[in-house]
Amino acid sequence: MKAMVVFALMLIFGVFSADLPFSSAQTIFNVLDYGAKADGKTDDSNAFSAAWKAACSAATQNPTVVVPRSKDFLVYPLTFQGPCKSSNISFQVIGTINAPSSPSAWRGRNSRRWLIFHGVTGLLITGNGTFNGHGSEWWDLSCTDHPNMAGCATVIPMALNIISCKQSTISDIYTIDSAKFHVVVNQSSDILVENVHVTAPESSPNTDGIHVELSQNVLVNNSVIATGDDCVSIGELSSNITVSYITCGPGHGVSIGSLGKYGNSVKVEDIHVKKINFKGTTNGVRIKTWQIGLGYVRNISFEHITLESVKNPIYIDQYYCDINGTRGNCEPKSTGVHISEVTYDDIVGTSSSNTAINLNCSQSVACTGIHLSSIKIESDKSGKQVISECTNAHGTNSGVVQPKSCLQS
Template sequence: MFFIMFVLSLIFTGVSCSKDDMTSFNVVDFGAVDGGKTDSSQAFLEAWMAACNGEIAHVTSQVIVPEKMSFLVNPVTFSGPCKVKNINFLVFGTIIAPDSPSNWDEQDASEWVVFKTVSRLMVGGLGTIDGRGKGWWDQSCRGNPESKGCTKLAPTALKFLSCNDSSLRNIFITNSPQTHVLLHWSYGFVIDYVNIQSPESSPNTDGIHIHASHHLAITNSRIGSGDDCISVGDYVSYLDIVNIYCGPGHGISIGSLGSSGNVVQVENIRVINAILNRTTNGARIKTWQMGRGHVRGVTFENMRFISVKYPIIIDQNYCDIRGKCKELDTGVQISQVLYRGMYGTSFTDAAIVLNCSRVVPCYGISMEYIRLTPAITERRVTAECGNAYGQEFEVEPGPCLVQIKDGYKGAKSMAASPNISK
């Protein structure tokens, strides 16, 4: 936990200020209109610019979205760097998105509220950010792949680009058109006490997605969505995911990685203390065969599964269309993965599935103190491993791994098996 405390100290050093060191800018004072029907984007931008460009470099500036009020905000980007040392964006009321995709005509359809190149930023306030995503879900290609007018791209509710030593905390985010929180190219970022909720049927609505970012923490949060609760993309390192409730959704996933044949670099990821309730997957790592590079130094520890379809999965042969991907002579190396203290119930027979590459096997896999039982009493659960090498201690169901001392000889390939982790 030292890393988490270190990051927290970075964020809050200098943030606690006297009233004389704090300057606040209420969006209403800049023309924002309560009621959620009048576009208040310009008022929000003007309040942001006033706070960001404060005259006194050592103070904390605050943008205030007042409680018991609702504001309609069209796509907007809050840019830095700021002159002030610290800047807070405090949502006590509700920010709502336009309810029609047509409001994004001639604009970037992947963005709604964006914070860009802002350091020492804190977004929070116990308020609500409502993406009103139904219009986007209804035309999504995920649910209507054959439709000529379907949409593959939809806005992220909150996007943080190059925001260092910053945080998102104490906020409710709901009904994002696509991913709820997206973090790119950032360092020293903490997400804490965040509540994310969208319908299980909403397509591509990951709770939190991380890409190309380092030294991060996601803690004490509750996430339910139509896709991964938390997904870890490429070029991510030193990420702690601690005290998470996930459900509904597709679980906590590293990947998918390497879809374009790129070199993958993901390492030092820890998932500790998580409850996954009726999710599609539990602890998952998924990579495409055409990828290269590595995923290593991953820990899944103290996780409880409640009627999860596939609690523990590694899939090095990931394919978006079941049965359509041929086996290749490439792959992302997955190594040094620890599963410890995993227990609960599996909704399917396949409680443990490690579908590793014949060419680039998984190695250094450790499984300790795992007990998975069937959610339906008359069924049984199994462990299926292909090309996975490591050690097991008190694992049920099992055994599954090929012991390191046995070498690679005789390992079976599962590349042609059904893609259960989609």
């Protein structure tokens, strides 16, 4: 935790303090100067690519690509490739960057990802501008929502992708209506995501706000996320991840997982989720694994959480499966991911369902070292009571635990 805080302060006050946007030490690369039309209809991809290549190869410290205000840019799938010559490089979005709205426009292009920053060190994406994924037509084609529809789409673009980057920051941006995940941090380290606003309709499938996987030393902080899926999700091979000061809702809460879908060995540890306000979400804090998974999830903390009409406030689901396109009714397996050393502390508010604490652990591989402390969850319906349900969950309690704990010693 201390290392993460030091890292965040270093990013905010150290790495970028001497090179704030538009300082005299930098060179500006405005996409308009590279041929962008900014009419929202003409493909500006080549202009963005040219501006990035010029900035990335510039010898000056902190070159900055600028996407100017009050302008709409249409950009097709594009990769901003590193490494760059400067130790720091900024991508300042003040206007709006739009993805093509029709899935047919993606034919022959990368339909898995929209914008990719790959192999960049010292990247700063900022500017109070907007990334608009125009995902509504994709949602209508999603196999997740339409599993029986002929020709439904299994590959759908994720909007803003940070891949194999280091010591980088995403801050003060808006991302709306991504076709799939909005912000993805993948195979990266020492990443700060701060003051990000993410919005998509509650009905939009798989529109996770911020997804972290295969990454280490990531801080997601001080953001507002309202989507159709997880506000923040943490995937495979991730460690030392902190999620804090998030307003979440609507959406599916903050989730670790799902993990182990392909029977692989899971290694997720040192995940700390704190100061989260859930408003009308499907879940609060959740860990979800597939029965065929192996490996471990350990050293997890969920602290200082407030709940407003949350359906599943505290949830471990080790029976995550897919039967004919639907979840549930899973056949028991002899395998499982070992979940251990998980702390739930200072979690208060209301549940919209009868089961406020549901620790549904594997029958084959028990959850161990679970600790509940200072829990007070009540029904959001006057006169109703809430309960706890546990399966093979072992641990301890301290302080007030309401509803009454069902943990086994």
